[in-house]
Amino acid sequence: EDQVTQSPEALRLQEGESSSLNCSYTVSGLRGLFWYRQDPGKGPEFLFTLYSAGEEKEKERLKATLTKKESFLHITAPKPEDSATYLCAVQAWANTGFQKLVFGTGTRLLVSP
Amino acid sequence: DGGITQSPKYLFRKEGQNVTLSCEQNLNHDAMYWYRQDPGQGLRLIYYSQIVNDFQKGDIAEGYSVSREKKESFPLTVTSAQKNPTAFYLCASRQNGRGSEAFFGQGTRLTVV
Numbered sequence: 310e311d312q313v314t315q316s317p318e319a320l321r322l323q324e325g326e327s328s329s330l331n332c333s334y335t336v337s338g339l340r341g342l343f344w345y346r347q348d349p350g351k352g353p354e355f356l357f358t359l360y361s362a363g364e365e366k367e368k369e370r371l372k373a374t375l376t377k378k379e380s381f382l383h384i385t386a387p388k389p390e391d392s393a394t395y396l397c398a399v400q401a402w403a404n405t406g407f408q409k410l411v412f413g414t415g416t417r418l419l420v421s422p
Numbered sequence: 423d424g425g426i427t428q429s430p431k432y433l434f435r436k437e438g439q440n441v442t443l444s445c446e447q448n449l450n451h452d453a454m455y456w457y458r459q460d461p462g463q464g465l466r467l468i469y470y471s472q473i474v475n476d477f478q479k480g481d482i483a484e485g486y487s488v489s490r491e492k493k494e495s496f497p498l499t500v501t502s503a504q505k506n507p508t509a510f511y512l513c514a515s516r517q518n519g520r521g522s523e524a525f526f527g528q529g530t531r532l533t534v535v
Contacts, residue, residue: 340520340521341520341521341522341523343523343524345526350510350529350531351528351529352426352428352512352514352526352527352528352529353465353512353526354526355523355524355525358521358522358523360520360521396464396465398465398524400520400521408453408472408518409455409467409470409480410455410467410514410516410524411467412457412464412465412466413464414462414463414464415464
């Protein structure tokens with residue numbers, strides 16, 4: 310069964326305190342791993358797509374990396390406006406032959422000034 | 423501007439009533455998805471459609487129905503058979519193919535009164 314597990318569930322950082330969020334996955338035939346940011350009461354906002362082990366993507370204070378079993382979202386010198394829930398998802402083949410997106414439960418990040 | 427529009431933003435349903443949530447996209451995407459989000463449970467897939475006039479059940483389809491008569495539209499009906507419909511509902515669309523990201527609407531919060 311395709312599965313995505315994110316840790317930690319919640320993370321509190323001081324402004325400027327760097328850290329990493331983890332996304333481990335088991336999927337038959339990974340066709341893409343995605344990171345999203347979600348603010349309360351809003352829809353998820355796309356951040357990154359990773360396709361293969363060893364790949365890295367960066368955007369401002371965020372950097373996403375991918376191995377064969379997990380992905381990390383590194384946050385360097387975070388600011389309070391980085392506070393949000395970060396979601397990880399994988400694109401997998403359903404047994405119907407269609408593609409589906411499987412999401413983890415997210416990491417709630419709170420950055421204090 | 424291209425995007426996904428969900429309506430209404432808030433919806434109240436009486437016991438035993440069917441309600442329909444609207445999702446429209448002008449991104450010319452082939453695939454569309456409906457997710458349900460509950461606190462602490464992440465996004466769970468209700469239904470998805472990869473092409474017009476075809477759709478597949480996701481992990482929690484019981485008590486829900488969909489149609490895909492037009493490429494732009496993927497409405498979700500929450501029927502009276504859904505015993506616990508209070509949740510945040512998210513619609514997404516993406517282009518078929520490897521690694522293409524999904525774009526989300528802003529969500530509909532459904533409450534049973």
